[in-house]
Amino acid sequence: MMSNEEPDRHETSEEAINPVVSMIMLRMRTPLIILITVYAITIIGLLLISGVDDQGNPWRMSIFHALYYVSFTATTIGFGEIPYALNDAQRLWVLCTIYMTVIAWLFAIGNILALVQNPIFKKALNENRFKNQVGKIHEPFYLVCGLGETGYEVVKALTSEHYRVVVIEKDPESLLDANLHDLQEFVPCLIADASVPRYLKLAGITKDNCNGVIATTASDETNLKIAISSKLLHPEGKVVCRSDIHSYEENMRSFNTDHVVNPFQTFADIFSMLLHTPSLHLIFDWLTGAPESQITDEPLKLNYGRWILCSYGRFGHVLYQKFLEHDIDTTILEPDETVYESFKRDYIDQADKMIIGTGIDERSLKKADIENAVGIIAGGNDDSNNLSTIMTARQINPDIFVVARQNLRHNSELFHKTKADLVMQPREITARMIRVLFLNPLLNEYLTIAKKQDEEWSNIVISRLSAVIGECKPHTWTAEINEKEAPAVINSITLGRTISLNHLTQDPISKDHKLKCVALLLERNGDYQIMPDDTTPIQSGDHILFCGMLEAMNSMHWTLKVMSSLNYVMSFENEPESYLWRKLKQAYKGKERREKLR
Amino acid sequence: MNSEKVLFSFFMILALTLNFGFFIGEMDDPQHHNVYELFAVIVVNLIATILKFGDRSRLGPMLLATSLVALVQLISAAIVWTFAVHVHETGLTPSTMVTIVSLSGGAVLANIISVMLLMIETTMLRR
Numbered sequence: 001m002m003s004n005e006e007p008d009r010h011e012t013s014e015e016a017i018n019p020v021v022s023m024i025m026l027r028m029r030t031p032l033i034i035l036i037t038v039y040a041i042t043i044i045g046l047l048l049i050s051g052v053d054d055q056g057n058p059w060r061m062s063i064f065h066a067l068y069y070v071s072f073t074a075t076t077i078g079f080g081e082i083p084y085a086l087n088d089a090q091r092l093w094v095l096c097t098i099y100m101t102v103i104a105w106l107f108a109i110g111n112i113l114a115l116v117q118n119p120i121f122k123k124a125l126n127e128n129r130f131k132n133q134v135g136k137i138h139e140p141f142y143l144v145c146g147l148g149e150t151g152y153e154v155v156k157a158l159t160s161e162h163y164r165v166v167v168i169e170k171d172p173e174s175l176l177d178a179n180l181h182d183l184q185e186f187v188p189c190l191i192a193d194a195s196v197p198r199y200l201k202l203a204g205i206t207k208d209n210c211n212g213v214i215a216t217t218a219s220d221e222t223n224l225k226i227a228i229s230s231k232l233l234h235p236e237g238k239v240v241c242r243s244d245i246h247s248y249e250e251n252m253r254s255f256n257t258d259h260v261v262n263p264f265q266t267f268a269d270i271f272s273m274l275l276h277t278p279s280l281h282l283i284f285d286w287l288t289g290a291p292e293s294q295i296t297d298e299p300l301k302l303n304y305g306r307w308i309l310c311s312y313g314r315f316g317h318v319l320y321q322k323f324l325e326h327d328i329d330t331t332i333l334e335p336d337e338t339v340y341e342s343f344k345r346d347y348i349d350q351a352d353k354m355i356i357g358t359g360i361d362e363r364s365l366k367k368a369d370i371e372n373a374v375g376i377i378a379g380g381n382d383d384s385n386n387l388s389t390i391m392t393a394r395q396i397n398p399d400i401f402v403v404a405r406q407n408l409r410h411n412s413e414l415f416h417k418t419k420a421d422l423v424m425q426p427r428e429i430t431a432r433m434i435r436v437l438f439l440n441p442l443l444n445e446y447l448t449i450a451k452k453q454d455e456e457w458s459n460i461v462i463s464r465l466s467a468v469i470g471e472c473k474p475h476t477w478t479a480e481i482n483e484k485e486a487p488a489v490i491n492s493i494t495l496g497r498t499i500s501l502n503h504l505t506q507d508p509i510s511k512d513h514k515l516k517c518v519a520l521l522l523e524r525n526g527d528y529q530i531m532p533d534d535t536t537p538i539q540s541g542d543h544i545l546f547c548g549m550l551e552a553m554n555s556m557h558w559t560l561k562v563m564s565s566l567n568y569v570m571s572f573e574n575e576p577e578s579y580l581w582r583k584l585k586q587a588y589k590g591k592e593r594r595e596k597l598r
Numbered sequence: 599m600n601s602e603k604v605l606f607s608f609f610m611i612l613a614l615t616l617n618f619g620f621f622i623g624e625m626d627d628p629q630h631h632n633v634y635e636l637f638a639v640i641v642v643n644l645i646a647t648i649l650k651f652g653d654r655s656r657l658g659p660m661l662l663a664t665s666l667v668a669l670v671q672l673i674s675a676a677i678v679w680t681f682a683v684h685v686h687e688t689g690l691t692p693s694t695m696v697t698i699v700s701l702s703g704g705a706v707l708a709n710i711i712s713v714m715l716l717m718i719e720t721t722m723l724r725r
Contacts, residue, residue, distance in 0.1 A: 026652035040641040064680045
């Protein structure tokens with residue numbers, strides 16, 4: 001009430017008072033005052049008018065009786081004329097009472113109903129509930145902004161590893177599409193624009209247990225805003241952004257955004273792997289695939305020759321760069337004349353590589369000489385055009401290698417039916433990269449190093465991997481040698497024992513067997529050792545990346561954490577762990593020694 | 599001049615004055631304490647309390663608290679009165695009357711604090 005005179009104070013005290021409560025109070029003020037006034041007036045009326053009791057004596061209602069009478073009349077319960085029958089003057093007033101009080105009640109109830117229906121009130125109620133849900137999270141959690149196709153994949157991946165996730169999404173429709181109830185963990189969700197810092201704060205970005213922010217909204221601009229806000233509000237947290245446009249990517253990197261995932265660039269890198277070392281692509285696919293995805297064990301074989309690239313947009317552009325890098329002849333089909341003009345300006349000497357044409361009809365594909373091409377990339381941003389390109393191309397040249405860009409998730413089945421050799425899904429690639437970056441940062445390092453290796457190296461890795469995993473999808477994990485994650489190993493190191501990698505990869509149940517896993521990378525004080533040797537000794541502070549079966553990971557945890565398991569694999573005698581056994585053993589040893597002396 | 603502010607202050611001060619009027623007199627003499635005055639005090643206090651609902655100024659919560667205290671005291675007094683007259687039918691004995699009046703005395707104190715807070719708020723605004 002005094003707030004309109006002092007807007008600044010209004011702002012500061014707003015945080016303290018729950019907005020829902022204050023909204024109800026403000027809204028109910030008028031109806032309640034009307035109700036009390038009506039009650040007071042009607043009670044006074046009943047008090048003033050005199051009646052007669054059952055003996056015919058003059059009688060006036062007491063305040064208690066009047067309040068009782070008005071109360072049951074106002075609520076339309078109507079017990080009748082108590083304690084004595086009323087006279088006509090009283091009845092006249094009661095008539096007024098009934099109408100006045102009933103209207104006052106209706107007004108009050110109407111106000112409450114209007115408030116409940118009010119979208120602003122609903123929003124405040126939702127925000128309040130969301131805030132409470134976030135407040136209850138005490139374990140580390142991640143904040144995902146934007147629950148589109150990418151966002152959903154990321155949330156699914158994080159929750160399946162039992163991480164807590166908080167989601168902000170602008171569009172209520174996407175929330176309905178993404179079924180958050182099926183996930184392994186409860187996911188609090190707020191319908192709001194994530195680029196507004198207030199909502200990020202509401203989602204707990206400033207909390208200490210907020211491990212990182214993942215910006216996967218469809219708009220690069222929103223992602224940029226989220227990245228800036230998160231770096232300012234919670235500088236310790238990790239920030240990963242999705243970005244499709246190069247200039248935004250540069251901008252995001254300029255203020256220490258931890259990672260920027262550009263699905264087109266990422267796919268171009270993967271594709272480039274496929275062009276020069278197909279087996280490296282296979283390793284990449286094995287290690288980064290989603291836990292339940294199918295794996296292929298044959299590397300894709302590409303023939304050397306001319307490629308056709310349909311549509312020269314953001315995707316086409318990065319792919320063309322890769323073709324240039326690998327010196328592969330390319331023909332580009334692009335329907336837009338302005339793109340053609342700008343291409344001619346940028347690559348004066350290669351202007352003949354681009355042909356104007358849609359790429360969806362036989363005529364334009366023939367113009368690009370599809371009969372003599374080894375591969376075609378349907379890279380437009382329209383799924384039906386891409387599908388049409390694939391089908392037409394296959395009709396003319398059945399042996400052609402087909403790479404298709406799939407933009408929408410619900411078209412999966414159609415793309416599957418076309419039997420394209422490689423389907424690029426921006427959301428799937430982004431989710432895959434974010435999963436690696438957040439859940440297994442060491443794997444990202446490994447892949448970066450692996451990209452620089454040659455075909456021979458990759459083949460050795462593949463043979464080692466397939467020896468342990470067979471047909472299954474490998475699991476990757478990082479063993480951290482520290483007090484918390486590997487107390488038994490640290491204990492042994494302090495005892496002066498030398499533990500090497502092959503101790504860890506032995507089965508703690510029967511040590512003659514090897515666990516089905518391979519050490520991929522060893523990180524020690526910032527140095528990386530790729531495919532470390534089995535005899536490498538382990539030091540405190542090492543991070544080791546393993547790849548193998550899920551059972552192997554579980555068994556290895558025993559060796560890392562339990563002293564008796566570690567002693568067993570290292571063929572050391574078990575130290576008794578309980579106090580009593582230790583004392584008994586000491587006594588026994590002492591006795592033995594005395595007997596020897598005698 | 600803000601008419602809302604006038605109404606707000608009016609009810610708060612009226613609550614105090616009526617309350618004081620009911621309280622003053624011999625403690626145990628029912629002649630000095632009118633039941634209709636108690637009724638008026640309760641109604642005015644109720645309205646004053648509701649006017650304070652949702653007041654987001656810094657002293658708003660304090661003002662609301664004092665009013666709620668006054669209401670609790672006055673309603674207890676009214677309940678004691680009702681019990682004495684209608685339930686036990688002992689009538690207004692001096693001891694009952696003392697209870698009722700002392701309860702309303704507590705409400706007077708709460709109302710005084712309330713008005714003082716209002717004055718502090720007003721002087722703070724001037725500065």
